[in-house]
Amino acid sequence: MSDIKVVRVHADQRAETSVTTGTKAWELFRDDADVVAARVAGQLKDLAYELADGDEVEAVAIDSADGRDILRHSTAHVMAQAVQQIWPEARLGIGPPIENGFYYDFDVETPFVPEDLVKIESAMRKIIKENQRFERRVTTDADALTELKDEPYKIELIGLKGGAGAEGTEGASVEVGAGELTVYDNIGRSGEAKWSDLCRGPHLPTTKRIPAFKLMRSAAAYWRGDEKNKQLQRIYGTAWESKEALEAHLERIAEAEKRDHRKLGRDLDLFSFPDEIGSGLPVFHPKGGVIKREMEDYVRRRHIEEGFDYVGTPHISKEGTFHLSGHLPYYKDTMFPPMEFEGADYYLKAMNCPMHNLIYRSRGRSYRELPLRLFEFGHVYRYEKSGVIHGLTRVRGFAQDDSHSYVTEEQAPGEIKHLLDFVLGLLRDFGLDDFYLELSTRDDSKPDKFVGSEEQWTNATDVLRTACEESGLELVPDPGGAAFYGPKVSVQAKDAIGRTWQMSTIQYDFNQPQGFDLTYQAADGTRKQPVMIHSAKFGSIERFLGVLVEHYAGAFPPWLAPVQVQAIPVAEFAADYLHDVARQMKAQGLRVEVDDSDDRMQKKIRNAQLQKVPFMVIAGNDDIEAGAVSFRYRDGRQDNGVPVAEAIERVAAAVASREQV
């Protein structure tokens, strides 16, 4: 038996070792129970991989990103085995790891119900206990087709192997890679194959290496993500390297639920969605109205400071406008059906740009006017499918903080940079400061979905890309995500618990100026066509408000808080004193309420706490005698005996600086 040399790689260290031929990867890592796989020359391999001379081998720990993917993928296999154990007629779809978990799709007669998940979980626990071994087996297309004759979906995947189809089917690549075809057998104690699945791997060595998992929910999903295909039943689960990590994950979910803007919107009396009005059509209550107005006032002011002109346009228009803009042919299905009267079809507007174009076109324009920037809170209505409506983040009627910059082609790059700086600054003002950019381009395989020449698209995309790169932010490509009239940049912001939200968009449009025949007179006397740059800063006021509710978990910074100061008398005798303090605060434009109900003081504090009011101002005899008040903050911190004038100044300063307290 001859020796071979392998290189063990660990972080920046490399160490050459001699091992005997036939040594398996696990033998290198036998003293580390956290290692679940090996990375050999960049490729993930099972621990049962037989080392070859010259291999560079790196341990993959279960708590690394790759390790978790492997764990989750293996857990998905165990789940599929459990499902087929209980429902032998269930046919297998795909079962990839996803962020924070995994899923597996099944074709079953009856959809799963929550009790089924309990049954499946206990069958999975049994399989895990049995400590079945995941064993890789190389096969051929022909053999696999015979072996999997009862698994039509797997057979379809084999047919796609290596082709464009497999890439286009999310998750399919974990089943069939571009290389050789492999099956994983789950081997029981006595060496018999308990279950097999077409799979690229790698997997954990054994089922017992699954430390903690939980099935989360079941839902339908179209086969290969295409709504023309049959819906399969998908079960989502999660798996972690330890019970503690699973627990922490479940806590993060619970934390996200606590922040859910739909729940907080009700608890804090901000907004509601009356059934009587219709799905996806929110109303703002007085407290939500305060936040919305503060947002709008601030954003309007900033736009004006940045050289925008505030305009106003109607909610409906005759159809011709939307033909000119090109929207009707492309987006008729997402507009509300027309109202017919006086012999014309009127549509609720789904976008503001056509109206702004008409303002531009209302008279002749000179190059001296450019960039011409029109801005408004335009209320648009979109017929979103019933299944996609979601709180304030996906609605059927909303206000866009929409602007259109009309510029010469030469001015376009500068204007885009200006817009990008502007929106990032705005988002920072609202407390979001972790961003990345996404560049949505046209899908070259679907030219009929996009208007304009290839050259125009290339030029527009390049202009946007350059501006993005100059921003220094991370740039993520989004092929095929563009609007029909041009490419777009969107700003993705991370919130307080790390979730990303699509916020602002900037779109380069060479198409509508042509449709509306927009022109300006250049310095040399010729007529030229301007370029139009669409930009929404929050996207939608409603949506951004929802995002802010979740970002702040309802505890808004004072400048946005519906009630900035809740004044609480220690007892009834102190109420007049606080009413007087409140009058002084209101005179400074602060939002103050005095709780003169006959609740006990402790109860009033609790109520203010639950309403997440930033400043509680409390007064009793001690304060009155000293001409002072006592602060209590949301975190329970106290600051007693603050002179009234200083207290007012403190609140006013926090509001003015837009800081959180």
Added chain:
RNA sequence: GCCGCCUUAGCUCAGUCGGUAGAGCGAGUCACUCGUAAUGACUAGGUCGUCAGUUCGAUUCUGACAGGCGGCUCCA
């Protein structure tokens, strides 16, 4: 739009194996007047999402519709 689940008081939720319902919080009234997260008592409040069907009788069973939730698809 598709699949599944859900809809009982303002909110959160019990309950009725078919005989028209209950708690806590909230609201109102009264008493209490208290120094940093719930004072007590009483009262009001529901054609049990809507419309059909089955039934002597439906909040309960069936169906359709509406709305909500979780996904999928979509997201100018």
